[in-house]
Amino acid sequence: MSVVKRIASFFSERRILLGIVFAIIIAFVMTVISLRLYDLDDVSRLDVSLPNRESIRSAASSDEVQKFDASGPLDSKSLSDFQNLYTKNRSALDALGKYDADALSSDSLQIGPNE
Amino acid sequence: MKRVVPVIAVVLALLSTPFVRAEGSLSDAQLDAIRTNCVNAQISLQHVQESDKLTRINRGYRYESMLKLMTSFNSRVAENKVDAPDLISIASEYQRTWDSFRTEYSNYDDAMTALTQIDCKNEPTTFNDQLVALRIKRTGLNSRVKEFDTLLDKYQTGVNDVRQAQEKSK
Numbered sequence A: 001m002s003v004v005k006r007i008a009s010f011f012s013e014r015r016i017l018l019g020i021v022f023a024i025i026i027a028f029v030m031t032v033i034s035l036r037l038y039d040l041d042d043v044s045r046l047d048v049s050l051p052n053r054e055s056i057r058s059a060a061s062s063d064e065v066q067k068f069d070a071s072g073p074l075d076s077k078s079l080s081d082f083q084n085l086y087t088k089n090r091s092a093l094d095a096l097g098k099y100d101a102d103a104l105s106s107d108s109l110q111i112g113p114n115e
Numbered sequence B: 001m002k003r004v005v006p007v008i009a010v011v012l013a014l015l016s017t018p019f020v021r022a023e024g025s026l027s028d029a030q031l032d033a034i035r036t037n038c039v040n041a042q043i044s045l046q047h048v049q050e051s052d053k054l055t056r057i058n059r060g061y062r063y064e065s066m067l068k069l070m071t072s073f074n075s076r077v078a079e080n081k082v083d084a085p086d087l088i089s090i091a092s093e094y095q096r097t098w099d100s101f102r103t104e105y106s107n108y109d110d111a112m113t114a115l116t117q118i119d120c121k122n123e124p125t126t127f128n129d130q131l132v133a134l135r136i137k138r139t140g141l142n143s144r145v146k147e148f149d150t151l152l153d154k155y156q157t158g159v160n161d162v163r164q165a166q167e168k169s170k
Helices: A002-013 A015-040 A051-059 A076-094 B004-025 B028-079 B085-116 B124-169
Strands: none
Touching: A002 A015, A076 B028, A076 B124, B028 B085, B028 B124, B085 B124
């Protein structure tokens, strides 16, 4: 019983210190979990805010696409608005690279013939 | 003795097959070309990787915008009680294609990173094998892009049908 009292007294006298230690442990665990999630998802791979990705950040398209409201009438104006947004996005997609095979050909890598 | 000789011949043939294939896949000249130029090739691959990443970011942004547009348009079509089941199925297929594209790009990017880190001067065959595998993954991404284009064309046709139906109903 005296042992239990002594332990209780030990923790009671150091509540603030223990609270700080506990908070640090929780923060550490949460940070590890967050970084793990960041690594698992595409986020880390495509994060343009990283310091070594200035060139990508500046080249990535930044123009905001207007939203099309999910509710409302389906009249000629709304159809025209939708078509404008759709065509704008489609044109932007057509202008982007398509992962063509040439970039990895032996000729472009200068390592001899293909195969 | 007469029976043993063919058996030994078959066993020897089977044992030598992998070596014959290994030599047959890449000539000495090709191996030398890889050893000589692979470090520069790895630098080129890093540039391709950066360029691909930019394409992935921009395509991802546009594909997601298109998906939001489709979802909103489908909701509006449903709200106005217009019958267009094709639009919903195309949007679902588009979502599946988008999920596959994301996964395939991640696999491709991992394979690219691995290829740029190989000690290619000492392992030219491994470098070549992984390059061949990477090309297959890239072809897969190219096919996905074409798949997206086909789906977007189909969706456009569906939208045109809705427009015509609305004009007729007036």
